[in-house]
Amino acid sequence: FFMFSSGLGHCLALVGLLFVLKCLALFCFLGSGVSHVLTLALQELSLLCKRDVNGVGMLYDLLRSRWLQALLKVRYHTAGKAKVTYGTISWEETLDFLLREAPQSGEVKELRRLLRSPHFKALLSAHDTVAQKDFEPILPPLPDNIPENEEAMRIVCLVKNNQPLGATIKRHEITGDITVARVIHGGLADRSGLLYAGDKLVEVNGVPVEGLEPEQVINILALSQGTIMFKLIPVSDRPVSNQTTLYVRAMADYWPLQDPAIPCADAGLPFKRGEILQIVDQNDALWWQARKVSDLSACAGLIPSNHLLKRKQREFWWSQPFQPHLCLKSSMFSCVSGIFSSTVPLPPPAGFRRSMRLCRRKARLNQQSCYSRCPSSCYSTLAAPYEEVVRYQRHPTDRHRLIILVGPAGVGVNELRRRLITSNPREFQSATPHTTRVQKSYEMNGREYHYISKETFENMVYSHRMLEYGEYKGYLYGTSIDAVRTVLDAGKICVIDLEPQGIQIARTHELKPYIIFIKPPSIGCMRQTRKNARIITDYYVNMKFKEEDLQEMEESAKKMEAQFGQFFDHVIVNDNLQEASAQLLSAVHRAQDEPQWVPAVWICSDTQP
Numbered sequence: 368f369f370m371f372s373s374g375l376g377h378c379l380a381l382v383g384l385l386f387v388l389k390c391l392a393l394f395c396f397l398g399s400g401v402s403h404v405l406t407l408a409l410q411e412l413s414l415l416c417k418r419d420v421n422g423v424g425m426l427y428d429l430l431r432s433r434w435l436q437a438l439l440k441v442r443y444h445t446a447g448k449a450k451v452t453y454g455t456i457s458w459e460e461t462l463d464f465l466l467r468e469a470p471q472s473g474e475v476k477e478l479r480r481l482l483r484s485p486h487f488k489a490l491l492s493a494h495d496t497v498a499q500k501d502f503e504p505i506l507p508p509l510p511d512n513i514p515e516n517e518e519a520m521r522i523v524c525l526v527k528n529n530q531p532l533g534a535t536i537k538r539h540e541i542t543g544d545i546t547v548a549r550v551i552h553g554g555l556a557d558r559s560g561l562l563y564a565g566d567k568l569v570e571v572n573g574v575p576v577e578g579l580e581p582e583q584v585i586n587i588l589a590l591s592q593g594t595i596m597f598k599l600i601p602v603s604d605r606p607v608s609n610q611t612t613l614y615v616r617a618m619a620d621y622w623p624l625q626d627p628a629i630p631c632a633d634a635g636l637p638f639k640r641g642e643i644l645q646i647v648d649q650n651d652a653l654w655w656q657a658r659k660v661s662d663l664s665a666c667a668g669l670i671p672s673n674h675l676l677k678r679k680q681r682e683f684w685w686s687q688p689f690q691p692h693l694c695l696k697s698s699m700f701s702c703v704s705g706i707f708s709s710t711v712p713l714p715p716p717a718g719f720r721r722s723m724r725l726c727r728r729k730a731r732l733n734q735q736s737c738y739s740r741c742p743s744s745c746y747s748t749l750a751a752p753y754e755e756v757v758r759y760q761r762h763p764t765d766r767h768r769l770i771i772l773v774g775p776a777g778v779g780v781n782e783l784r785r786r787l788i789t790s791n792p793r794e795f796q797s798a799t800p801h802t803t804r805v806q807k808s809y810e811m812n813g814r815e816y817h818y819i820s821k822e823t824f825e826n827m828v829y830s831h832r833m834l835e836y837g838e839y840k841g842y843l844y845g846t847s848i849d850a851v852r853t854v855l856d857a858g859k860i861c862v863i864d865l866e867p868q869g870i871q872i873a874r875t876h877e878l879k880p881y882i883i884f885i886k887p888p889s890i891g892c893m894r895q896t897r898k899n900a901r902i903i904t905d906y907y908v909n910m911k912f913k914e915e916d917l918q919e920m921e922e923s924a925k926k927m928e929a930q931f932g933q934f935f936d937h938v939i940v941n942d943n944l945q946e947a948s949a950q951l952l953s954a955v956h957r958a959q960d961e962p963q964w965v966p967a968v969w970i971c972s973d974t975q976p
């Protein structure tokens with residue numbers, strides 16, 4: 368019933384009840400004593416039916432009820448009787464026999480039909496197998512020379528079946544004892560429930576382990592096939608696991624096979640930045656156990672703890688997570704002057720203006736050269752290697768999540784954003800940028816730009832109200848948090864493109880941004896698809912893509928992924944424009960309407976950013 372009830376709700380619960388009622392009919396034939404139980408049962412059933420409970424709750428109550436347990440006892444006795452009378456007769460055959468003897472009413476016929484259905488027969492046959500204790504494999508007899516204080520010693524037999532044991536061992540530094548260091552969650556040893564961290568090994572497959580190195584014991588284990596027999600002294604205080612499961616986003620990549628410090632490389636869990644991990648065990652200060660949420664059925668693996676990972680950050684196997692250095696935070700970028708046409712007949716919508724885009728392009732180039740010039744001392748404060756996350760689903764009455772598109776120059780971020788907004792301008796809107804340049808005669812304040820003084824602009828920068836900004840032809844341009852807020856307050860979905868360095872500033876409890884990385888396809892694909900495409904330039908006429916542009920795009924995309932991939936909620940490869948547009952539309956809707964992993968601080972605390 369539990370199997371059936373999970374997720375199927377009321378409907379199956381009622382089917383379950385019907386089934387129990389049918390079984391009650393069966394028990395009616397079993398004589399005196401049962402009638403009292405039945406009366407109780409029917410009373411409780413009617414109470415249950417009147418209560419407004421969900422299917423699972425109802426079944427739970429049902430299965431815990433005294434009357435059902437009493438009926439099960441009756442069943443147990445009848446099965447015993449059947450055994451006595453008919454030797455090795457099965458429970459299924461017993462029922463069949465009882466029904467044959469019963470008056471052939473409609474209910475009995477229906478009950479017989481139910482009992483003969485294949486899934487019910489399978490259930491009964493499983494019951495019979497378990498009841499007869501007909502387990503495989505048959506374990507070897509206990510050795511004769513069990514020591515006197517046999518309570519202290521335990522023999523544990525595990526069948527390997529080509530799977531790893533799921534436990535690691537260590538040698539006590541002082542006593543030299545070989546003990547179980549940890550049992551991997553979901554692994555063979557854990558599922559057996561027979562091995563615990565701290566158990567002291569005495570023998571493995573009859574070989575005494577005293578004086579052996581852990582590697583020698585591992586060798587014995589590795590060579591053993593089929594059943595492994597441990598003789599061990601159980602740990603006196605079994606660790607009580609009272610830890611709550613934690614979910615984290617990995618902020619860097621980890622390759623256990625390249626980590627010389629891991630206690631058992633095979634037990635390690637490799638992960639990539641951005642992946643969500645379920646931490647199931649933090650008992651060890653250095654090595655945690657985790658699963659990927661994309662594969663929760665797998666057994667857990669070892670990952671370095673937060674503490675260890677911070678310590679390891681500078682080692683060769685550790686790829687440095689992104690650090691918002693001072694030099695990478697928004698700063699005034701000096702951009703090369705370019706030619707800007709002031710005679711655009713139909714101005715593009717806010718956020719798509721050429722000067723703003725070129726300003727961002729120059730800023731991007733400047734930031735890259737700045738990044739490469741960074742002295743190593745820039746990495747003074749290390750970022751957390753894991754970020755705690757929780758599942759968040761936006762309430763329909765909440766403000767929409769900010770959508771941020773990130774990608775290398777020319778990949779199509781603006782093309783995709785423009786298509787999305789024009790597909791439904793009532794739903795999607797860009798944020799109007801701010802500028803210090805003079806308003807032109809055909810422009811309207813708040814439409815193409817918000818025109819503000821240099822002092823006001825700088826004030827906004829100093830008070831951290833700019834997501835990103837830069838300088839172009841002596842004027843400042845930038846996207847402000849206020850401009851994003853205006854769109855969100857109007858009930859629309861705000862879609863902006865941002866340099867990846869701005870991601871950290873935008874990742875706030877208020878904006879809850881959903882970050883989509885627009886990735887270029889292979890250069891070969893781009894040669895085909897970008898034949899007529901044009902890259903925005905300082906010149907009035909945009910230029911066709913050159914081979915260098917495509918190569919630069921590919922390299923820049925790789926760098927972005929390497930440095931900021933942990934922040935990307937979704938990746939779209941912009942190969943076919945129509946397909947990429949459709950993917951963007953559905954990703955944006957998913958971000959608003961479906962549960963997503965977000966930093967725990969966005970949800971758990973109002974005081975956090």
Ligand SMILES: Nc1ncnc2c1ncn2[C@@H]1O[C@H](COP(=O)(O)OP(=O)(O)OP(=O)(O)O)[C@@H](O)[C@H]1O
Binds near residue numbers: 724783901903944947
């Ligand atoms: N999938 C595609 N297939 C063919 N052409 C494309 C595709 N995606 C974009 N383009 C074209 O590529 C050119 C560059 O795209 P777009 O202007 O959107 O680049 P961008 O990523 O916004 O660059 P920048 O950041 O420099 O503004 C445009 O002509 C656009 O129409």
